[in-house]
Amino acid sequence: MTEGALRVLTYNVHGQRDDRAALAEVVRAVAADVVIVQEGPRRFGWRNRTANLARAFGAVLAVGGLPSLGNLILTDMRVHVHRTWTTRFPLTPGRHMRGAAFAECSVGRRRFTVAGTHLSLDAAERASQAELLRAELSAVRTPVVIGADVNETSGGAAWRTLADGLTDAAVAADATDRCTFPLHGPTGRIDGIFTDPRIEVVRYDVVDTPLTRRASDHFPVVADLIVPELPGT
Template identity: 65%
Template sequence: MARGSGVPLRVVSYNIHGQRDDTAALAAVVRDAAPDVVIVQEGPRRFRWRRKSAALAESFGLVVAGGGLPALGNLLLTSLRVRVLATRCQRFPLTPGRHLRGAAYADCVVAGGARFTVAGSHLSTDPAERPAQAALLKRELDAAGAPVVAGADLNEGPDGPAWATVARGLTDAADAAGRADRLTYPCAAPRRRIDALFVDPRITVVDYDVVDTPLTRRASDHFPVLVDLLLPRPE
Protein backbone atom coordinates (compact mmCIF):
# COMPACT_ATOMS: atom_id res chain seq x y z
CA MET A 1 0.00 0.00 0.00
CA ALA A 2 1.39 3.35 -1.04
CA ARG A 3 1.87 6.11 1.49
CA GLY A 4 2.89 9.69 1.18
CA SER A 5 2.03 13.23 2.05
CA GLY A 6 -1.36 14.65 1.19
CA VAL A 7 -4.84 15.50 2.45
CA PRO A 8 -6.72 12.45 3.81
CA LEU A 9 -10.08 11.44 2.39
CA ARG A 10 -12.06 8.33 3.33
CA VAL A 11 -14.49 7.10 0.68
CA VAL A 12 -17.16 4.40 0.63
CA SER A 13 -18.70 3.18 -2.63
CA TYR A 14 -21.82 1.15 -1.93
CA ASN A 15 -24.70 -0.39 -3.88
CA ILE A 16 -27.39 -0.33 -1.18
CA HIS A 17 -29.90 -2.51 -3.07
CA GLY A 18 -32.63 0.10 -3.01
CA GLN A 19 -32.72 -0.08 0.83
CA ARG A 20 -34.60 -3.37 0.50
CA ASP A 21 -32.58 -5.13 3.20
CA ASP A 22 -31.79 -4.32 6.85
CA THR A 23 -31.72 -0.51 6.92
CA ALA A 24 -30.55 -0.35 10.53
CA ALA A 25 -27.59 -2.54 9.62
CA LEU A 26 -26.95 -0.37 6.56
CA ALA A 27 -26.81 2.79 8.67
CA ALA A 28 -24.53 1.10 11.21
CA VAL A 29 -22.13 -0.08 8.49
CA VAL A 30 -21.66 3.42 7.11
CA ARG A 31 -21.48 5.13 10.50
CA ASP A 32 -18.86 2.62 11.65
CA ALA A 33 -16.76 3.42 8.55
CA ALA A 34 -16.88 7.18 9.32
CA PRO A 35 -16.39 8.23 5.68
CA ASP A 36 -15.96 11.70 4.25
CA VAL A 37 -17.75 10.68 1.04
CA VAL A 38 -20.25 7.94 0.26
CA ILE A 39 -20.94 7.08 -3.38
CA VAL A 40 -24.31 5.33 -3.45
CA GLN A 41 -25.73 3.14 -6.18
CA GLU A 42 -29.42 2.18 -6.11
CA GLY A 43 -30.33 5.11 -3.89
CA PRO A 44 -33.74 6.83 -3.85
CA ARG A 45 -34.96 7.64 -7.35
CA ARG A 46 -38.75 7.59 -7.22
CA PHE A 47 -41.62 9.24 -5.32
CA ARG A 48 -40.40 11.64 -2.59
CA TRP A 49 -36.81 10.87 -3.52
CA ARG A 50 -35.50 14.13 -2.03
CA ARG A 51 -36.99 13.37 1.38
CA LYS A 52 -35.80 9.76 1.21
CA SER A 53 -32.29 10.84 0.18
CA ALA A 54 -32.12 13.30 3.07
CA ALA A 55 -33.33 10.60 5.50
CA LEU A 56 -30.72 8.16 4.19
CA ALA A 57 -27.97 10.75 4.57
CA GLU A 58 -29.11 11.56 8.11
CA SER A 59 -29.06 7.87 9.04
CA PHE A 60 -25.43 7.81 7.89
CA GLY A 61 -24.53 11.03 9.72
CA LEU A 62 -23.91 12.76 6.38
CA VAL A 63 -25.54 15.30 4.06
CA VAL A 64 -26.71 15.06 0.46
CA ALA A 65 -24.21 16.48 -2.02
CA GLY A 66 -25.90 15.58 -5.30
CA GLY A 67 -27.57 12.98 -7.48
CA GLY A 68 -30.82 11.17 -6.76
CA LEU A 69 -33.61 11.01 -9.33
CA PRO A 70 -31.79 13.20 -11.92
CA ALA A 71 -28.90 10.69 -11.77
CA LEU A 72 -31.26 7.71 -11.63
CA GLY A 73 -30.43 6.58 -8.11
CA ASN A 74 -26.75 7.47 -8.04
CA LEU A 75 -26.38 9.57 -4.91
CA LEU A 76 -23.39 11.44 -3.46
CA LEU A 77 -23.22 12.04 0.29
CA THR A 78 -20.55 13.93 2.23
CA SER A 79 -19.45 14.73 5.75
CA LEU A 80 -19.05 18.28 6.98
CA ARG A 81 -15.30 18.05 6.17
CA VAL A 82 -16.27 18.34 2.50
CA ARG A 83 -17.62 21.46 0.82
CA VAL A 84 -19.49 20.95 -2.44
CA LEU A 85 -18.80 23.57 -5.11
CA ALA A 86 -20.94 22.30 -8.00
CA THR A 87 -22.93 19.23 -9.00
CA ARG A 88 -24.25 17.72 -12.21
CA CYS A 89 -26.18 14.63 -13.25
CA GLN A 90 -26.10 12.47 -16.34
CA ARG A 91 -28.57 10.05 -17.90
CA PHE A 92 -27.41 7.49 -20.39
CA PRO A 93 -29.51 6.97 -23.55
CA LEU A 94 -32.47 4.68 -22.99
CA THR A 95 -32.57 1.33 -24.74
CA PRO A 96 -36.25 0.36 -25.16
CA GLY A 97 -37.30 -2.23 -22.62
CA ARG A 98 -34.30 -1.58 -20.36
CA HIS A 99 -33.79 0.34 -17.12
CA LEU A 100 -32.48 3.88 -17.34
CA ARG A 101 -28.94 4.34 -16.00
CA GLY A 102 -26.89 7.42 -15.20
CA ALA A 103 -24.21 9.08 -13.11
CA ALA A 104 -23.72 11.85 -10.56
CA TYR A 105 -20.77 14.23 -10.21
CA ALA A 106 -19.73 16.77 -7.58
CA ASP A 107 -16.79 19.17 -7.53
CA CYS A 108 -15.60 19.40 -3.95
CA VAL A 109 -12.97 20.75 -1.59
CA VAL A 110 -12.03 18.95 1.61
CA ALA A 111 -10.73 20.46 4.84
CA GLY A 112 -7.10 21.20 4.10
CA GLY A 113 -7.95 22.84 0.79
CA ALA A 114 -7.58 19.89 -1.59
CA ARG A 115 -10.00 19.88 -4.51
CA PHE A 116 -11.39 16.76 -6.13
CA THR A 117 -14.27 15.58 -8.30
CA VAL A 118 -16.32 12.67 -7.00
CA ALA A 119 -18.41 10.61 -9.41
CA GLY A 120 -20.78 7.69 -9.03
CA SER A 121 -22.44 5.44 -11.59
CA HIS A 122 -24.21 2.12 -12.06
CA LEU A 123 -23.90 0.51 -15.48
CA SER A 124 -26.40 -1.78 -17.15
CA THR A 125 -26.72 -5.49 -16.53
CA ASP A 126 -26.85 -5.88 -20.33
CA PRO A 127 -23.34 -6.44 -21.76
CA ALA A 128 -24.45 -4.92 -25.06
CA GLU A 129 -25.32 -1.63 -23.36
CA ARG A 130 -22.39 -1.24 -20.97
CA PRO A 131 -19.59 -0.20 -23.36
CA ALA A 132 -21.46 2.85 -24.63
CA GLN A 133 -22.47 3.84 -21.11
CA ALA A 134 -18.87 3.44 -19.94
CA ALA A 135 -17.70 5.68 -22.78
CA LEU A 136 -20.13 8.43 -21.75
CA LEU A 137 -19.06 8.15 -18.11
CA LYS A 138 -15.39 8.20 -19.11
CA ARG A 139 -15.85 11.33 -21.21
CA GLU A 140 -17.14 13.18 -18.15
CA LEU A 141 -14.36 11.86 -15.93
CA ASP A 142 -11.71 12.95 -18.45
CA ALA A 143 -13.23 16.44 -18.56
CA ALA A 144 -13.00 16.96 -14.80
CA GLY A 145 -10.67 19.76 -13.83
CA ALA A 146 -9.73 18.31 -10.43
CA PRO A 147 -8.40 14.86 -9.48
CA VAL A 148 -11.16 12.29 -9.90
CA VAL A 149 -12.54 9.80 -7.37
CA ALA A 150 -15.03 7.55 -9.18
CA GLY A 151 -17.07 4.75 -7.61
CA ALA A 152 -19.28 2.45 -9.66
CA ASP A 153 -21.16 -0.80 -9.84
CA LEU A 154 -19.98 -1.77 -13.31
CA ASN A 155 -21.94 -5.02 -13.49
CA GLU A 156 -18.84 -6.71 -14.90
CA GLY A 157 -15.38 -7.62 -13.67
CA PRO A 158 -11.93 -6.24 -14.52
CA ASP A 159 -11.73 -8.37 -17.67
CA GLY A 160 -14.75 -6.61 -19.22
CA PRO A 161 -14.63 -3.91 -21.92
CA ALA A 162 -16.68 -1.35 -19.96
CA TRP A 163 -14.39 -1.75 -16.94
CA ALA A 164 -11.35 -1.24 -19.19
CA THR A 165 -12.86 1.94 -20.61
CA VAL A 166 -13.55 3.51 -17.22
CA ALA A 167 -10.20 2.39 -15.77
CA ARG A 168 -8.06 3.77 -18.59
CA GLY A 169 -5.68 6.39 -17.20
CA LEU A 170 -6.97 5.93 -13.64
CA THR A 171 -5.79 3.82 -10.70
CA ASP A 172 -7.89 0.86 -9.61
CA ALA A 173 -7.75 1.24 -5.82
CA ALA A 174 -7.95 -2.53 -5.28
CA ASP A 175 -4.97 -3.14 -7.56
CA ALA A 176 -2.99 -0.35 -5.91
CA ALA A 177 -3.53 -1.95 -2.49
CA GLY A 178 -2.81 -5.47 -3.71
CA ARG A 179 -6.36 -6.58 -2.91
CA ALA A 180 -7.91 -7.23 -6.30
CA ASP A 181 -8.84 -10.71 -5.07
CA ARG A 182 -11.48 -9.25 -2.70
CA LEU A 183 -14.92 -9.99 -4.19
CA THR A 184 -17.86 -7.61 -3.80
CA TYR A 185 -20.98 -9.47 -4.98
CA PRO A 186 -23.23 -11.15 -4.00
CA CYS A 187 -22.91 -11.06 -0.23
CA ALA A 188 -24.55 -14.46 0.20
CA ALA A 189 -21.90 -16.20 -1.93
CA PRO A 190 -19.27 -13.72 -3.19
CA ARG A 191 -17.97 -14.65 -6.63
CA ARG A 192 -17.43 -11.40 -8.57
CA ARG A 193 -15.67 -8.05 -8.21
CA ILE A 194 -18.09 -5.72 -9.97
CA ASP A 195 -17.89 -2.74 -7.59
CA ALA A 196 -14.86 -0.53 -8.07
CA LEU A 197 -13.23 2.70 -7.00
CA PHE A 198 -10.95 4.45 -9.49
CA VAL A 199 -8.80 7.46 -8.68
CA ASP A 200 -6.58 9.93 -10.47
CA PRO A 201 -2.93 8.76 -10.49
CA ARG A 202 -2.07 11.89 -8.48
CA ILE A 203 -4.11 10.49 -5.58
CA THR A 204 -2.40 8.04 -3.23
CA VAL A 205 -4.27 4.89 -2.21
CA VAL A 206 -3.40 4.35 1.47
CA ASP A 207 -5.76 1.46 2.24
CA TYR A 208 -8.54 -0.53 0.56
CA ASP A 209 -11.08 -2.95 1.98
CA VAL A 210 -14.19 -4.83 0.93
CA VAL A 211 -16.07 -4.83 4.22
CA ASP A 212 -17.38 -8.34 4.85
CA THR A 213 -19.02 -8.55 8.28
CA PRO A 214 -22.30 -9.92 9.69
CA LEU A 215 -23.70 -6.38 9.42
CA THR A 216 -22.74 -5.89 5.77
CA ARG A 217 -24.25 -9.26 4.90
CA ARG A 218 -27.58 -8.01 6.31
CA ALA A 219 -27.38 -4.49 4.91
CA SER A 220 -27.31 -5.11 1.13
CA ASP A 221 -26.59 -7.70 -1.55
CA HIS A 222 -23.28 -5.90 -2.30
CA PHE A 223 -20.37 -5.39 0.08
CA PRO A 224 -19.22 -1.78 0.53
CA VAL A 225 -15.83 -0.75 -0.82
CA LEU A 226 -13.92 1.33 1.75
CA VAL A 227 -10.85 3.27 0.64
CA ASP A 228 -8.50 5.69 2.39
CA LEU A 229 -6.88 8.21 0.07
CA LEU A 230 -4.41 11.07 0.17
CA LEU A 231 -5.34 13.93 -2.14
CA PRO A 232 -2.67 16.21 -3.60
CA ARG A 233 -2.09 19.20 -1.36
CA PRO A 234 -3.05 22.56 -2.88
CA GLU A 235 -0.13 24.46 -4.31
Protein backbone atom coordinates in the same frame (compact mmCIF):
# COMPACT_ATOMS: atom_id res chain seq x y z
CA MET B 1 -5.01 13.48 10.41
CA THR B 2 -2.74 13.55 7.36
CA GLU B 3 -3.30 16.62 5.21
CA GLY B 4 -5.35 15.70 2.18
CA ALA B 5 -6.57 12.43 3.72
CA LEU B 6 -9.90 11.30 2.32
CA ARG B 7 -11.92 8.17 3.06
CA VAL B 8 -14.26 7.12 0.25
CA LEU B 9 -17.00 4.49 0.43
CA THR B 10 -18.87 3.13 -2.59
CA TYR B 11 -21.92 1.01 -1.83
CA ASN B 12 -24.83 -0.50 -3.73
CA VAL B 13 -27.53 -0.36 -1.05
CA HIS B 14 -29.99 -2.63 -2.89
CA GLY B 15 -32.74 -0.04 -2.90
CA GLN B 16 -32.81 -0.17 0.92
CA ARG B 17 -34.72 -3.45 0.65
CA ASP B 18 -32.74 -5.21 3.38
CA ASP B 19 -32.02 -4.40 7.04
CA ARG B 20 -32.03 -0.59 7.07
CA ALA B 21 -30.76 -0.30 10.63
CA ALA B 22 -27.81 -2.53 9.75
CA LEU B 23 -27.19 -0.49 6.60
CA ALA B 24 -27.02 2.75 8.56
CA GLU B 25 -24.75 1.19 11.17
CA VAL B 26 -22.39 -0.13 8.49
CA VAL B 27 -22.01 3.25 6.82
CA ARG B 28 -21.64 5.15 10.09
CA ALA B 29 -18.96 2.71 11.27
CA VAL B 30 -16.89 3.27 8.12
CA ALA B 31 -16.94 7.03 8.85
CA ALA B 32 -16.22 7.97 5.24
CA ASP B 33 -15.75 11.55 4.12
CA VAL B 34 -17.47 10.73 0.82
CA VAL B 35 -20.16 8.07 0.39
CA ILE B 36 -21.05 7.08 -3.18
CA VAL B 37 -24.37 5.23 -3.29
CA GLN B 38 -25.91 3.10 -6.01
CA GLU B 39 -29.60 2.15 -5.93
CA GLY B 40 -30.54 5.12 -3.78
CA PRO B 41 -34.03 6.68 -3.99
CA ARG B 42 -35.01 7.56 -7.56
CA ARG B 43 -38.80 7.58 -7.77
CA PHE B 44 -41.80 8.79 -5.76
CA GLY B 45 -40.87 10.77 -2.68
CA TRP B 46 -37.18 10.57 -3.58
CA ARG B 47 -36.31 13.94 -2.00
CA ASN B 48 -37.58 12.99 1.45
CA ARG B 49 -36.26 9.45 1.17
CA THR B 50 -32.83 10.67 0.11
CA ALA B 51 -32.75 13.19 2.97
CA ASN B 52 -33.71 10.42 5.41
CA LEU B 53 -31.00 8.14 4.03
CA ALA B 54 -28.34 10.85 4.35
CA ARG B 55 -29.47 11.54 7.90
CA ALA B 56 -29.32 7.84 8.78
CA PHE B 57 -25.77 7.72 7.42
CA GLY B 58 -24.73 10.83 9.37
CA ALA B 59 -23.94 12.60 6.10
CA VAL B 60 -25.08 15.47 3.89
CA LEU B 61 -26.43 15.04 0.37
CA ALA B 62 -24.22 16.67 -2.25
CA VAL B 63 -26.07 15.49 -5.36
CA GLY B 64 -28.24 12.70 -6.70
CA GLY B 65 -31.62 11.05 -6.54
CA LEU B 66 -34.08 11.18 -9.44
CA PRO B 67 -31.86 13.41 -11.67
CA SER B 68 -29.08 10.79 -11.58
CA LEU B 69 -31.43 7.80 -11.38
CA GLY B 70 -30.55 6.66 -7.88
CA ASN B 71 -26.85 7.51 -7.78
CA LEU B 72 -26.00 9.65 -4.75
CA ILE B 73 -22.91 11.44 -3.50
CA LEU B 74 -22.96 12.19 0.24
CA THR B 75 -20.28 13.92 2.29
CA ASP B 76 -19.32 14.70 5.85
CA MET B 77 -18.69 18.23 7.09
CA ARG B 78 -14.96 18.10 6.28
CA VAL B 79 -15.78 18.16 2.59
CA HIS B 80 -16.72 21.40 0.86
CA VAL B 81 -18.87 20.93 -2.25
CA HIS B 82 -18.22 23.56 -4.92
CA ARG B 83 -20.48 22.40 -7.75
CA THR B 84 -22.55 19.39 -8.74
CA TRP B 85 -24.15 17.98 -11.84
CA THR B 86 -25.84 14.83 -13.12
CA THR B 87 -26.24 12.99 -16.40
CA ARG B 88 -28.56 10.34 -17.78
CA PHE B 89 -27.40 7.71 -20.21
CA PRO B 90 -29.49 7.03 -23.35
CA LEU B 91 -32.40 4.70 -22.70
CA THR B 92 -32.54 1.41 -24.53
CA PRO B 93 -36.24 0.46 -24.80
CA GLY B 94 -37.13 -2.32 -22.42
CA ARG B 95 -34.11 -1.77 -20.20
CA HIS B 96 -33.43 0.09 -16.97
CA MET B 97 -32.56 3.79 -17.41
CA ARG B 98 -29.29 4.71 -15.74
CA GLY B 99 -27.16 7.77 -15.05
CA ALA B 100 -24.39 9.28 -12.97
CA ALA B 101 -23.78 11.94 -10.32
CA PHE B 102 -20.80 14.30 -10.06
CA ALA B 103 -19.48 16.65 -7.39
CA GLU B 104 -16.44 18.92 -7.41
CA CYS B 105 -15.24 19.06 -3.82
CA SER B 106 -12.32 20.01 -1.60
CA VAL B 107 -10.75 19.11 1.71
CA GLY B 108 -8.81 22.13 2.83
CA ARG B 109 -6.98 23.47 -0.23
CA ARG B 110 -7.08 20.14 -2.06
CA ARG B 111 -9.71 19.84 -4.77
CA PHE B 112 -11.05 16.69 -6.35
CA THR B 113 -14.08 15.55 -8.34
CA VAL B 114 -16.24 12.57 -7.38
CA ALA B 115 -18.35 10.56 -9.82
CA GLY B 116 -20.79 7.78 -8.98
CA THR B 117 -22.59 5.41 -11.34
CA HIS B 118 -24.31 2.04 -11.70
CA LEU B 119 -23.86 0.51 -15.14
CA SER B 120 -26.14 -1.72 -17.20
CA LEU B 121 -26.55 -5.48 -16.96
CA ASP B 122 -26.07 -5.63 -20.75
CA ALA B 123 -22.42 -5.80 -21.80
CA ALA B 124 -22.65 -3.59 -24.89
CA GLU B 125 -24.79 -1.00 -23.13
CA ARG B 126 -22.57 -0.74 -20.07
CA ALA B 127 -19.47 -0.39 -22.26
CA SER B 128 -21.14 2.58 -23.96
CA GLN B 129 -22.19 4.03 -20.60
CA ALA B 130 -18.62 3.77 -19.30
CA GLU B 131 -17.40 5.68 -22.35
CA LEU B 132 -20.03 8.37 -21.79
CA LEU B 133 -19.00 8.70 -18.15
CA ARG B 134 -15.34 9.14 -19.07
CA ALA B 135 -16.30 11.67 -21.75
CA GLU B 136 -18.25 13.63 -19.11
CA LEU B 137 -15.10 13.75 -16.98
CA SER B 138 -12.73 14.61 -19.84
CA ALA B 139 -12.87 18.34 -19.16
CA VAL B 140 -12.35 17.96 -15.39
CA ARG B 141 -8.95 19.23 -14.30
CA THR B 142 -9.07 18.23 -10.66
CA PRO B 143 -8.10 14.69 -9.60
CA VAL B 144 -11.01 12.31 -10.12
CA VAL B 145 -12.45 9.59 -7.88
CA ILE B 146 -15.04 7.24 -9.42
CA GLY B 147 -17.16 4.88 -7.34
CA ALA B 148 -19.15 2.40 -9.40
CA ASP B 149 -21.17 -0.75 -9.50
CA VAL B 150 -19.80 -1.78 -12.88
CA ASN B 151 -21.87 -4.98 -13.12
CA GLU B 152 -18.84 -6.80 -14.50
CA THR B 153 -15.38 -7.75 -13.36
CA SER B 154 -12.03 -6.26 -14.37
CA GLY B 155 -11.85 -8.31 -17.56
CA GLY B 156 -14.83 -6.51 -19.10
CA ALA B 157 -14.79 -3.64 -21.56
CA ALA B 158 -16.65 -1.22 -19.27
CA TRP B 159 -14.30 -1.87 -16.37
CA ARG B 160 -11.29 -1.34 -18.62
CA THR B 161 -12.77 1.94 -19.85
CA LEU B 162 -13.31 3.22 -16.31
CA ALA B 163 -9.81 2.15 -15.27
CA ASP B 164 -8.05 3.53 -18.36
CA GLY B 165 -5.48 6.07 -17.16
CA LEU B 166 -6.76 5.77 -13.59
CA THR B 167 -5.76 3.65 -10.60
CA ASP B 168 -7.93 0.71 -9.65
CA ALA B 169 -7.71 1.03 -5.86
CA ALA B 170 -7.86 -2.75 -5.36
CA VAL B 171 -4.92 -3.24 -7.72
CA ALA B 172 -2.94 -0.54 -5.92
CA ALA B 173 -3.58 -2.32 -2.61
CA ASP B 174 -2.92 -5.80 -4.02
CA ALA B 175 -6.46 -6.81 -3.04
CA THR B 176 -8.01 -7.94 -6.31
CA ASP B 177 -9.08 -11.23 -4.71
CA ARG B 178 -11.63 -9.41 -2.52
CA CYS B 179 -15.01 -10.09 -4.14
CA THR B 180 -17.95 -7.70 -3.69
CA PHE B 181 -20.93 -9.69 -5.05
CA PRO B 182 -23.09 -11.67 -4.52
CA LEU B 183 -23.36 -11.43 -0.79
CA HIS B 184 -23.73 -15.15 -0.16
CA GLY B 185 -20.84 -16.90 -1.87
CA PRO B 186 -19.24 -13.83 -3.51
CA THR B 187 -17.57 -14.69 -6.79
CA GLY B 188 -16.84 -11.36 -8.47
CA ARG B 189 -15.34 -7.92 -7.87
CA ILE B 190 -17.96 -5.85 -9.67
CA ASP B 191 -17.85 -2.76 -7.43
CA GLY B 192 -14.80 -0.52 -7.66
CA ILE B 193 -13.07 2.71 -6.77
CA PHE B 194 -10.95 4.31 -9.50
CA THR B 195 -8.68 7.26 -8.77
CA ASP B 196 -6.52 9.77 -10.59
CA PRO B 197 -2.87 8.61 -10.54
CA ARG B 198 -2.01 11.79 -8.63
CA ILE B 199 -4.06 10.46 -5.71
CA GLU B 200 -2.29 8.07 -3.37
CA VAL B 201 -4.18 4.92 -2.37
CA VAL B 202 -3.23 4.25 1.26
CA ARG B 203 -5.71 1.50 2.09
CA TYR B 204 -8.45 -0.49 0.40
CA ASP B 205 -11.00 -2.84 1.94
CA VAL B 206 -14.15 -4.79 1.14
CA VAL B 207 -16.14 -4.72 4.37
CA ASP B 208 -17.36 -8.23 5.18
CA THR B 209 -19.02 -8.38 8.60
CA PRO B 210 -22.22 -9.86 10.06
CA LEU B 211 -23.81 -6.41 9.65
CA THR B 212 -22.87 -6.01 5.98
CA ARG B 213 -24.39 -9.44 5.33
CA ARG B 214 -27.73 -8.06 6.57
CA ALA B 215 -27.53 -4.60 5.03
CA SER B 216 -27.47 -5.16 1.24
CA ASP B 217 -26.77 -7.71 -1.49
CA HIS B 218 -23.36 -6.11 -2.18
CA PHE B 219 -20.39 -5.64 0.12
CA PRO B 220 -19.30 -2.01 0.63
CA VAL B 221 -15.90 -0.95 -0.73
CA VAL B 222 -13.77 1.61 1.11
CA ALA B 223 -10.49 3.32 0.24
CA ASP B 224 -8.29 5.71 2.19
CA LEU B 225 -6.73 8.23 -0.16
CA ILE B 226 -4.39 11.20 -0.10
CA VAL B 227 -5.49 13.99 -2.41
CA PRO B 228 -2.63 16.16 -3.69
CA GLU B 229 -2.52 19.94 -3.49
CA LEU B 230 -2.20 21.17 -7.04
CA PRO B 231 -0.47 24.39 -8.14
CA GLY B 232 -2.92 27.27 -8.37
CA THR B 233 -5.56 25.68 -6.15
